[in-house]
Amino acid sequence: MIERVFILGTGLLGASAGLALRAAGFNGSVIGWDKDQRQTQDALRLKAIQSIALDPFEAAQASQLILLATPVFAILDWMEQLAPVLNASHLVTDLGSTKAQITAAANRLYNQPGQAAFLPGHPMAGKEVSGAAEADGALFRGAVWIFTGDTGPPPTISPSETDIGREWRQWVQAMGCRTIDLDAGRHDELVAWVSHLPQFLATALTALLETEVGDAPELKAVGGRALREMTRLGSSPYSMWRDVAYTNTEAVSKAIQALEQRLTHLRENLRTPELREEFEIANRFRKG
Structure with a gap:
């Protein structure tokens, strides 16, 4: 007991x-x-x-x-x-x-x-x-x-x-x-997609915003809920995520590479019907 x-x-x-x-x-x-x-x-x-x-x-x-x-x-x-x-x-x-x-x-x-x-x-x-x-x-x-x-x-x-x-x-x-x-291996593979990738995406986005427009006086007024939600994880402590990056490097790297390819696909199809398809796929996942 x-x-x-x-x-x-x-x-x-x-x-x-x-x-x-x-x-x-x-x-x-x-x-x-x-x-x-x-x-x-x-x-x-x-x-x-x-x-x-x-x-x-x-x-x-x-x-x-x-x-x-x-x-x-x-x-x-x-x-x-x-x-x-x-x-x-x-x-x-x-x-x-x-x-x-x-x-x-x-x-x-x-x-x-x-x-x-x-x-x-x-x-x-x-x-x-x-x-x-x-x-x-x-x-x-x-x-x-x-x-x-x-x-x-x-x-x-x-x-x-x-x-x-x-x-x-x-x-x-x-x-x-x-x-x-x-x-354990399956755990690390799954959390790389559903936990670690969102964190590193948020970190990259938040760091990018700081570099590109961080000193813009209008930023807080213009940025709404989307900005707050997407950058919320960006304030997570490095002390914990360093160990995640070191101990799950292969799975996290694979997930980031797949995201890079997906973003490239979006960039190349901003004016084509394939952009709609991406939104439809995303909505199916969310509803499921």
Whole structure:
């Protein structure tokens, strides 16, 4: 039974997870740690955590569930550091935006007899801002929470089939999420299209606007809802998306290249019937 949760990384997602657990009725202890003390202080002030860990390793050992809520490279680093100090009574999970490298590390470092279990996870939720001060207990409500495995040989211990793994999945559902299971490679391919490409498109568009018309005094008056919506993601933090770009380079590059080709097609057909066809295709996707 999960009586103590340790959230390692109390930024937006980590603090939101703490608030969501409380809203779902979790009555156990929630402890937090972050290398940025401002984040833990904000999380404590918002009651996303009950206390701040002095030593992350001791806090992990004293908890049944360890939630890694940092950027992907930090998750991979913590996986290496925590594996030797945990045991079969622990479940480690994460909120990382890419899953292939994390899932491979989980199969290498965890999920064997005597070792902690590791259940890779990714809630499809977030904001264009970061930090515990922006945490929201309803952030995950209505979202899909993905758990990933690997197409290779299955680990000796399936984390989803352990008692603590099943309980964590129930808490995720209690937070208002629908859970699905995907192969890690398929996950990274899909999110490159539906999450990573929109982010990089928004970043490129926002940077282009800043370069081309950013100093125009009429910009804010002329720019309406379309500008606000398209550039909202453009303010997302580089610190998180750097790791996404590094750990899902091939899939993201493929998606960006396909978009480049589509934009070229639009540019070449601004005065032909094919422009209408593009709008019709786009509307079919949206209605579907």
